[in-house]
Amino acid sequence: MYYESELPSALKFDPFKAIVAPRPIGWIGTLNADGVPNLGPYSFFNAISTRPNLVAFSSEGYKHSTANAQNWREFTFSLVTHTLRHQMNATSAHLEDGANEFEVAGLEMGQSRIVKAPFVKASPAAFECKVVDSFELKGVDGESAGSFLTIGQVVAVHIDDAYIVDGRFDAERAQSIARCGYRNYATASTLWELERPDGPVVPV
Numbered sequence: 001m002y003y004e005s006e007l008p009s010a011l012k013f014d015p016f017k018a019i020v021a022p023r024p025i026g027w028i029g030t031l032n033a034d035g036v037p038n039l040g041p042y043s044f045f046n047a048i049s050t051r052p053n054l055v056a057f058s059s060e061g062y063k064h065s066t067a068n069a070q071n072w073r074e075f076t077f078s079l080v081t082h083t084l085r086h087q088m089n090a091t092s093a094h095l096e097d098g099a100n101e102f103e104v105a106g107l108e109m110g111q112s113r114i115v116k117a118p119f120v121k122a123s124p125a126a127f128e129c130k131v132v133d134s135f136e137l138k139g140v141d142g143e144s145a146g147s148f149l150t151i152g153q154v155v156a157v158h159i160d161d162a163y164i165v166d167g168r169f170d171a172e173r174a175q176s177i178a179r180c181g182y183r184n185y186a187t188a189s190t191l192w193e194l195e196r197p198d199g200p201v202v203p204v
């Protein structure tokens with residue numbers, strides 16, 4: 001199969017998101033203009049740099065998380081686990097501005113120390129982030145994609161000590177989940193190691 005812009009009739013849906021998978025889910029915590037907490041999952045999310053540690057999420061349309069992150073120049077990231085999957089899904093509902101998705105999903109808020117936005121207290125790991133940049137994406141034709149990329153620098157890290165094993169964060173124990181295509185998800189349950197041909201013994 002080969003195609004450019006038109007999907008072949010054999011494909012019921014665009015497989016783009018099933019191919020770029022599994023994708024980590026950024027559970028993004030922000031405050032609205034009135035200071036009301038907001039929480040939503042974003043699988044157009046990833047780590048994009050170290051030193052400094054940077055993460056980015058993209059909102060398809062100008063969603064609350066983007067508006068709030070631009071306004072306060074900050075957001076939080078909470079790691080989504082298999083245990084938290086239903087609460088994560090509940091926070092993806094399209095609610096009006098000012099609806100507190102932490103409360104809607106029955107999630108206790110963790111108190112950030114550097115930024116004002118809360119994180120998911122039950123999550124094994126969370127970041128406090130300051131916005132470095134946030135802008136609208138374009139296609140090669142220069143036309144607006146209608147999506148907005150927000151880049152944040154990790155300025156504080158919260159980890160539940162129960163998930164630190166031999167000095168490493170244990171994603172297998174955390175059962176971190178990731179988004180695949182369609183309605184599929186994957187769980188980090190089978191981790192395996194591969195040494196780099198010329199890399200250091202301890203991964204960095």
Ligand SMILES: Cc1cc2nc3c(=O)[nH]c(=O)nc-3n(C[C@H](O)[C@H](O)[C@H](O)COP(=O)(O)O)c2cc1C
Nearest residue numbers: 040041042043044058059060063064065092093094
């Ligand atoms: C697992 C999952 C991943 C999602 N990823 C994205 C995404 O990357 N970008 C996006 O615009 N919406 C995504 N959504 C939908 C948003 O979560 C949804 O539109 C939500 O209402 C946005 O909340 P907000 O307006 O409070 O930011 C995702 C939903 C789910 C369940």
